[in-house]
Amino acid sequence: MYCIGLILLISCRFGLSQRPPIGPGLPIGLPPPLRKCSKNIRPVCGADGITHSNLCIARRLGIPVLCRKPCPCDCRCKTNNNPVCGVDGKNYTNKCIAQRCKKVKVQCRGRCPCKPKKCRKCPRRGDPVCGSDGITYNNECRAKCQKAEIKCQGPCPCRCSRLCPPINDPVCGTDDRTHDNSCVAMRCRNVQVKCKGRCPCGNGNCNDKCPKRVNRVCGEDGQTYINKCQAKCANVKIKCNKKCPCVSTTCSKRDCPFSRPVCGVNGRTYDTICEAKCKNVKAACTGRCPCRKCTCPKLKFPVCGSNGRTYDNNCKAGCARTTTKCFGRCPCRGARN
Structure with a gap:
């Protein structure tokens, strides 16, 4: 009796008494079979953009259903007023309508036009410049940060006096009008130079x-x-x-009424520039020799020298002992100065 009881105890503990179920059944670990879908046609639109016969078929294929009707689905967005500006430059009621309904990417929040982004690397000092886009920037760094070319120094709009130096070198434009110089004609009036001198041209x-x-x-x-x-x-x-x-052969007080010494290129001091011209000597600088270091104002009226280099203004070009070929940066375009 003791042996029989010991055998029963061991079999119960290690599961020897369990038996497989009798009759038909599913193997352990397999999911139940999918039920068959009906052939009723109730079209739905899936996330793949395809119209399926009914909801059951779409679910069996593992495709989310956007709406219960043939594709395409109507745009469903809330009508809350939170305007955004699209990359096409148009205003939209909110982000959902722009992206889901109109398929347009959002450029910025708020109404168009978008405000320029802040440049963290630029200093805060105020030295305003006017960009080619017509916007006034706090300094040149912020203009370059927004990829805008500098049109002139100072706030917009640019006046002609800030674009061109006050040089009297009349030219005749294609509009048959006389302008002060080629810079005024080309940059201020947007007119090409027809000929040098006053109109009409020969x-x-x-x-x-x-x-x-x-x-x-x-x-x-x-x-x-x-x-x-x-x-x-x-x-x-x-x-x-x-x-x-033109050099005068005689040097008289009538020819040289003003007494202002100049230093010639030969290193000699002359009482007046007229006296230097009489000696057929060009003036290197005003004042007595030797010439001091050339100092120029910090005005930015770019000019292109005859040596093909760009200078900030006429003064700096003169310091480099070169003549001005045209106004603006090199290379020169259109008519020469």
Whole structure:
């Protein structure tokens, strides 16, 4: 009896008395079979953009249902007023309508136009500049941060006096009007230069009518012409009846009424610039020799020198002993100065 009881105890403890179920059944660990879907047609629109026959078929395929009707589904967004500006520059009631209904990405919150983003790396000092987009920036750094070209120094709008230096070098524009200089014509009036000098420009066949005899004259623009007729065709007044530059042969007080010493390029001091010209010597600087370090104002009126380099203004170009080829940065475009 003791042996039989011991055997029963061991079998109960280690599960030897369990038996598999009798009759048909599912194996342990397998999910129940999916039920068959009906053939009733009640179309639904899935997240894959395809219309399925009914909800059961869409669920069996594991596709979420957007709406219970054929595709496409209507846009469903709340009508709360939280305006946004899209990348197309249009205003939308809220972000949902812009992205889900109109398929447009949001550029910024709020109504268009979007305000420029703040540049954390730029200093706070106030040195306003006007950008090419017509917006005033606190300084050049913030303008560059917004990828805007600087149109002029100071707040917008840009006045012509800040765009061009006050140089009297009249030109005739394509609008048949006389402008102070080529910078005023091209940058302020958006007009191309037709010819140098005041309007009207000389006729194209004017030089053909002039005699071919050589009797050189120097015009007020500093250029030498073969004769007076060709200077007149270019609408330029004659400065002297010889080849440029015009240098007087005698130095009198009438020719040099003002006493202001200059230092010539040869290192000698002359009482007046007129006396230096009489000696056929160019002036290196005003004042007595030696010339001091060239100092110029910090105005930014970029000019392109004849050496192909860009200078901040005419003064700095003169300090580099080069003439101004055109106004603006190199290379020069359109007519030359």
